[in-house]
Amino acid sequence: MRKRFSLCKKVGVFLLTAVMCTSQLNVQAEKKYDFETEYQVVAGANGYFIAKNQQGEYGLLDREGEKAVGFDYSEMEFPKDTMQYQYIKVKQNKNWGIVDYDENTLVPLNFEKVSEYSNGNTIAAGYNGNTTYLYDLKGKQQKKQLTGSGSYSVISDTVFWGKEDIRNEKDNTLVKLEENSLLDKKKNSLAVKVGDTHYAVQKYTTQLTGNLETDQNIEVYEKDEKTQDILPEEEWVKDKDSTVKGSLKLIKAVSDKNIIADMQMDDGFRVIYNIEDGQSTSKYKSIGEFRDGKAFAVDMDNNIKIIDTSGKAINKNDIEVADYKENTDSLKSGTMTESELEKEKNQDIKKEGQTSFLKFENEKKDRFKLYSLTKEDVIKGTWKDVKFVGNDFVLLQNEDDKYGVIDKDGKTVVEFGKFSKDELLNASYCNSGITVVKQNGNKNDVYYYQTAKEVKKSFFEANKKIILFAGIGVAILLVILCVIIALKKKAAAKAEEQRQQEKRQQDAQRRKPVSPKFQQPTIQPKPQRREKPPVKKTNVTSGKGTSIHSAVKASASKPKKGYLEGVRGEYTGAVIPLEEGMKIRIGRSQENNDLILNSVKISRHHCIIDYDSKRGQYRIVDYSSNGVYLPDGTRLERKKQTWLNAGTTIIIGNEENVFKLGKSK
Incomplete structure (x- = not known):
């Protein structure tokens, strides 16, 4: 058991160490790589570099300058977010597709247009003819295709934005963009993902009432169900008689529930709108990009503020x-x-x-x-x-x-x-690092700086081969351990079964009634009885100085006091007197026993019997492992005094040694 515990402990320590290494990699110092190459390096990310040969063909180099993806493409691009996604968008023979750094196909090179994995999504889209096909991050094509007019861009994993409508992954139309509109939807429509459950759509509507009035508003949807419209507030309109009313332009989502909307007027402003409570923030002339939940903003008085995603200013003092x-x-x-x-x-x-x-x-x-x-x-x-x-x-x-x-x-x-x-x-600057190229004669020296917080590969990804073999080793070790435990359990179960079987046999023998001749034995010894085993030389004597050995030999008739009578076994027919104050020690050992029984079921010091004339009963104390029994199979309580009446038959160890407690006269 201790060995098994020690082995499990070692396995646990190994796994814990691996997890600790994973967490440590996320905060390690920046990585630097440099190598020399004949190719023109145009961009880098995650230790991989897009390069171009003299024929103008693009390929991918690893951090050693070796080819990771062959120079077989007319165009090649990294995604905008190289920290979350490790793939390249490639073009070959006028068709676009997506492959990973090992040139495994994620989106086949069959499409006129490709909508990449981005914005936290796990679905990319490829458009060919009138059909848009969807692919997950493992390159598996989804069962359903989008069959609307034109290509569809990925808003979220379940919402896709096309020229005329917005559809879900089941190819059902969610929003029609052409409805009541005289504007060019390709240039002016917009849809953005808001968290994981909402998306916002910028829509245009027109009305002909004398002059052409154009209203522009934002609608927010929750998956398949429309939730609300975000319309320009009345006080936002600069001139109510103007032919062009104030309109909202959708800029982007900044959190799971907040979007930036732009009021398009001469002195236009921006607000952050909360889609849950329908409230907007204070007005800002400008709102910058959010970083770590914060952004710079310029209020209507030209003061610089730092705001959170709800639009609330968080800096107490002026900057x-x-x-x-x-x-x-x-x-x-x-x-x-x-x-x-x-x-x-x-x-x-x-x-x-x-x-x-x-x-x-x-x-x-x-x-x-x-x-x-x-x-x-x-x-x-x-x-x-x-x-x-x-x-x-x-x-x-x-x-x-x-x-x-x-x-x-x-x-x-x-x-x-x-x-x-x-x-x-x-140099090339991506969100996972910087690639700098320095000319060195006819070749280029490439330097790559990958920042600490942007190291994307975990311990398991960076060392997948080592982890694979280590995992196989651990698995084999666990299998061996399980086999050993199973074998030990099987052996223990077999031993327990044998023990239970022996016990059942013993119990069956004990419950078997003693034959009538042993229940009522003849008091006189048989004329011919077999030799008795020798008793020890130093015999315990009775209170009157008579030894048990001499009493057994001399006794031709039953005494008036207590006595033991052999019914079955080595002392069959023998009568052993047991006077007041005399104890008989029975056992297998030659030492400290008065009556020696040679049987494997007899303990070294099995039991002690004495007789109380006043009570007319026998007292027995059992010290054995195999017990002292009554004919009905009842075992006397171990290490406690048991009083039995004269005439009772007792079984010592098993059916081979049966004695009767004689009646006194």
Whole structure:
């Protein structure tokens, strides 16, 4: 048992260690990889790199610079969220598909368009002809296809947005977008996922009443059931007589129950709307991107606030830096569309970069400081140049004219002075790390920085082969342990069965009645009886000095006091006197016994018998393991005095040794 416990303990320690290693990997220091390659590296994520050969074909390299995916594709892209998803979108012969880093197919390369896995969803879609096919994260095609007009984009795992309607995974229409509309739905319709149970849809309606009036509103749905409309409030409308009323534009969801809506007027503003209670927040001129549940916002008085996802300001004091003035032009201008961002790609300050930092400048505008959203404090240091390079990374120039990169928490990711400004401007920045390429003659040196909090692979994913073999070993060990335990249990059960069988046989023998000749034995000894076994030489004597041995030999008739009479066994026919004060010790041992019985069922010191003339009864104390029984099978209580009447037959050990307690005269 102890050995089994020790083995189980070792297995438990191994599994606990593996779990601890998994948790430790999530907080380990940043990883750095570098290698030399002849290919042109264009992007990197999770230690893998999209590269292009001289023929303009794309492939994927691993962290050693070896091919992970062959150069067989005309286009190749990482997803926007490389922390949650590890796949690449590829194009071949004008068809799109999705493969993982080992080139296993997730979405076949058969489609004109592909809607990727994103926003926490586990479904991707591929469009071909008039049918949209759905695939899960393992590449398994779903049974149902979407058969509406045009392609469908994935809003959630159960809701899909098309040109004319919104459908669920059962191909049932949930919302018709063409209804009462004169606008181009392809450009102006919008639908977003809100948590796991809701989705919001931006809709346009038109009415012809003299002048063309256009109303724009947002509708919120809960799976298959419509819940409510979000309409512009009356006081939001600047001019009630205007031909164009105030309308709401859906921007995005910021939590499971809150969405940002934009009031489109000359002095338009934004609010955060709660879909559960139907209430909106204070008005803001601009709301930045949310990071860790917080965002910068500019209120109607041009004050900078830090708000939570409900729209409530959480900073108690004004955001100020002594001798520096905030520069929030890009923040106040609002969130840019993807096309606008693409146009701004080569500008010094990308507007998306302002979501995690506020930039403060001195009067000369030659020195800058950064205020961090996540830290809610000023980042240590003064900078000569600040450039927001995307995905919350910031390119900085220090007082020594060296360039480096920090993340949204102000932590240095790329050390200062290692690369030039142009090399860092041309680097690839994704939300899981940074890829920098440095020319080295005819080849390129590739450097990859993967941040600590964005290490996505767990201990089991990173060491799956080792874990596989270790798991097989543990499984074999457990099987062996189970077999050993089963064999021991089987052996124990067999031994117990044998013991129970012997006990049943003994009980059956004990319950068998003694034959009449033993119940009423002849008092006189038989004329011919077999030899008695020797009794010990030093005999216990009676109170009158007569030894049991001599009494047995000399007795030709029964005494007047108590006596034992042999009914069956070694002492058949013998009469053993038992006078007042005399005890007979019966057992198998040659020592300290008066009556020796040679049988395996007799204990070394089996029992003691004496006679009380006043009561006319015999007292028996049983010390044995096999017991002293009455003819009906009743066992006398062990180590306790039992009084029996004269004339009672007793069985010592088993049926081989039967005695009768004689009646006194």
